[in-house]
Amino acid sequence: MIGAIADDFTGATDVAVALHRHGLRTLLYFGTPPADLALPAHDALVIALKTRTIPKDEAVTQSLAALDWVRSRGSCQIYFKYCSTFDSTPEGNIGPVLDALADAVDVPMVAMTPSSPEHGRTQYLGYLFAGDVPLAESPMREHPLTPMTDSYLPRVLDAQSAHRSGVVPLPVVRRGPAAIADRLEALRAQGVRYALVDAVMDDDLAAAGQALHRMRLVAGAAGLAAGLARAHEAAKIHAAVEDEQARNGDPVPATAGHTPPPLPTGRAAVLAGSCSARTLEQVAAMIKAGRPAYRLDALAAQDAEVLAREALAWYDTQWPEHGAPLVYSSLPPDELRDVQRRLGRERSAELLESALGHVAKGLAERDVTRLIAAGGETSGAIVRALGLPGGLIGPEAARGVPWILTPSLSLLLKSGNFGEPDLLLVESQ
Numbered sequence: 001m002i003g004a005i006a007d008d009f010t011g012a013t014d015v016a017v018a019l020h021r022h023g024l025r026t027l028l029y030f031g032t033p034p035a036d037l038a039l040p041a042h043d044a045l046v047i048a049l050k051t052r053t054i055p056k057d058e059a060v061t062q063s064l065a066a067l068d069w070v071r072s073r074g075s076c077q078i079y080f081k082y083c084s085t086f087d088s089t090p091e092g093n094i095g096p097v098l099d100a101l102a103d104a105v106d107v108p109m110v111a112m113t114p115s116s117p118e119h120g121r122t123q124y125l126g127y128l129f130a131g132d133v134p135l136a137e138s139p140m141r142e143h144p145l146t147p148m149t150d151s152y153l154p155r156v157l158d159a160q161s162a163h164r165s166g167v168v169p170l171p172v173v174r175r176g177p178a179a180i181a182d183r184l185e186a187l188r189a190q191g192v193r194y195a196l197v198d199a200v201m202d203d204d205l206a207a208a209g210q211a212l213h214r215m216r217l218v219a220g221a222a223g224l225a226a227g228l229a230r231a232h233e234a235a236k237i238h239a240a241v242e243d244e245q246a247r248n249g250d251p252v253p254a255t256a257g258h259t260p261p262p263l264p265t266g267r268a269a270v271l272a273g274s275c276s277a278r279t280l281e282q283v284a285a286m287i288k289a290g291r292p293a294y295r296l297d298a299l300a301a302q303d304a305e306v307l308a309r310e311a312l313a314w315y316d317t318q319w320p321e322h323g324a325p326l327v328y329s330s331l332p333p334d335e336l337r338d339v340q341r342r343l344g345r346e347r348s349a350e351l352l353e354s355a356l357g358h359v360a361k362g363l364a365e366r367d368v369t370r371l372i373a374a375g376g377e378t379s380g381a382i383v384r385a386l387g388l389p390g391g392l393i394g395p396e397a398a399r400g401v402p403w404i405l406t407p408s409l410s411l412l413l414k415s416g417n418f419g420e421p422d423l424l425l426v427e428s429q
């Protein structure tokens, strides 16, 4: 059974739907649940944390608590889910969290890759590409909290960790799971603890999944989690077929994940705090379509409650016939830099995350039952403000972006760079 620990909330929904899509009955929790929580039958657990940009000691403490919980619930393979663009600060938190998890699980080596070809993230000879360009030449170099300015992952990770990293190059990956396993063993013998596995196609991730599916700790983005899920399902089906054939000679059909609940209905609203290139396009598409839109201006009032109160007062004047509204703080890089220069990077981020959390609470207290959040940190702040425990994985609005059905609200937590330009518009119809 897989226990996944995700360093942000959109990442958690991304990895949860990847496991679910490959037939694993997957449960998603926002934060580490209470020790005595009763769980339905499942094959995978996913815990959403908000540890990507917090101080590294806190990130480690929270990740270890999540580890204890998933292990106490029977997870024998731990998956640390980080971003497909390796989002981290110079201090971490990918390295420090990996160091702590590897020590706690007591493994000499962790294999990983952020590669997610379906989102244009590929790793070649240890270099990460986003679309057609190296990571550091992509819009990720302008990220508000985790600007990525180096595309060579071993160097990025070595700077964050006490341990060494190395690469399993693509030609080895292409020779298949046995060759990958041999190279991992050779790296381990050289004292490498973190092995970054090249992958540029889903087949590479499937081969890696087969090579790694018995390792107790694996890390990466949703792509490798899907590779592992495929390997687990294949092993399960193989065992079930052998078992059934031993009994009556007939193979059994493949097992399936939980049946997805139907699409949610009700009034929708969009809250965007992501400043990623794709979110900016999606926000522009909503405004162009004439949707009511309200921008939170951190420079106008440096108080989250005041910002939220004014946004909600605006919401109360809107006609439902004009379509689902958008409240956003998203800004293009030059304007973002100006706000950060004036208010500070962390302070402005905290202020706007908190303001959007208050707005979400206000909307839920009114009549909104479908909430779309753009941005990982933003989604974390919103879900926490709403106090939601977790939810069922619903239909996928875009690859890696599933609706999550919670007891009170339906949520779409959209990673900053995911989805087509019209995603927010279409899903908030």
Ligand SMILES: Nc1ncnc2c1ncn2[C@@H]1O[C@H](COP(=O)(O)OP(=O)(O)O)[C@@H](O)[C@H]1O
Pocket (backbone or CB within 6 Å): 010, 144, 145, 273, 274, 275, 276, 279, 298, 329, 330, 331, 336, 339, 340, 348, 349, 350, 352, 353, 374, 375, 376, 377, 378, 379, 414, 415, 416, 417
């Ligand atoms: N106008 C702004 N000024 C400063 N920071 C901002 C602004 N708008 C958003 N932010 C911050 O930028 C961060 C965006 O991160 P996140 O929500 O994770 O988006 P993404 O998924 O694109 O990475 C959040 O902390 C958010 O509060």
Ligand SMILES: O=C(O)[C@@H](O)C(=O)COP(=O)(O)O
Pocket (backbone or CB within 6 Å): 008, 010, 011, 012, 014, 015, 082, 083, 084, 085, 116, 221, 222, 276, 375, 376, 377, 414, 415, 416, 417
């Ligand atoms: O792996 C990914 O790209 C996503 O699952 C993810 O973690 C995105 O994070 P944000 O862009 O901060 O939403």
